[in-house]
């Protein structure tokens with residue numbers, strides 16, 4: 435059911451041009467994180483337009499406290515799995531912490547994600563300071579998604595809190611967004627900023643904004659797989675649990691354990707047969 439999928443002629447993959455067209459048409463779209471083949475296939479079948487292999491995988495998949503320990507190898511491996519699972523959705527991968535400290539390093543890192551994993555774009559955190567890097571990547575044909583507001587890779591510097599609340603900070607964020615757009619970014623994630631600021635940025639840009647904890651005025655929304663499906667202990671305020679899959683999974687696994695312990699699983703239907711004659715023949719040489 436979740437086997438790797440290959441492009442089929444009747445399935446037209448989502449492109450970056452499609453996302454821009456959606457913005458121009460005033461139509462919203464959804465981005466969702468995915469970290470493995472199974473999640474990618476399910477989200478793709480649900481019609482989610484963009485899959486983000488977020489470095490949030492450090493927390494939700496690997497159990498770290500922050501995104502900082504995530505390596506490029508981690509991202510390449512998980513991104514490749516997501517690409518194998520999706521048929522239609524555009525796949526974007528995060529450049530992890532300290533893998534894009536210079537434009538040349540960014541090219542090498544993004545190159546691995548594009549060539550080895552097959553993603554269609556990369557996301558990086560930061561504003562005006564990242565302009566030379568974004569420009570270089572875009573010149574080389576690497577689509578770049580920006581990320582402003584709360585940027586998790588700087589968590590120790592800025593703290594996990596809403597950004598852009600003061601007038602100066604809000605102005606800087608608008609300038610950063612315009613600078614990223616001018617450098618060639620194709621979309622910008624706005625994380626944990628006031629809704630009115632996100633709406634203003636969205637109106638000023640021709641490229642889509644993708645909000646998380648940034649209100650309904652963005653062109654798109656992004657959520658973390660585990661948050662929307664109820665797969666972790668607590669979801670942040672900006673997330674909505676659309677299902678409690680974790681509870682269902684646990685109930686299913688309790689049933690599994692109980693059936694194993696009680697001897698009711700596996701049954702004959704789950705087993706293969708060998709006729710008594712063949713079994714006797716097989717056992718004959720050993721007596």
Ligand code: KIV
Pocket residue numbers: 467486487488489490491528623625646656658
């Ligand atoms: O890593 C991630 O999942 C992200 C989203 C929260 C935007 O960057």
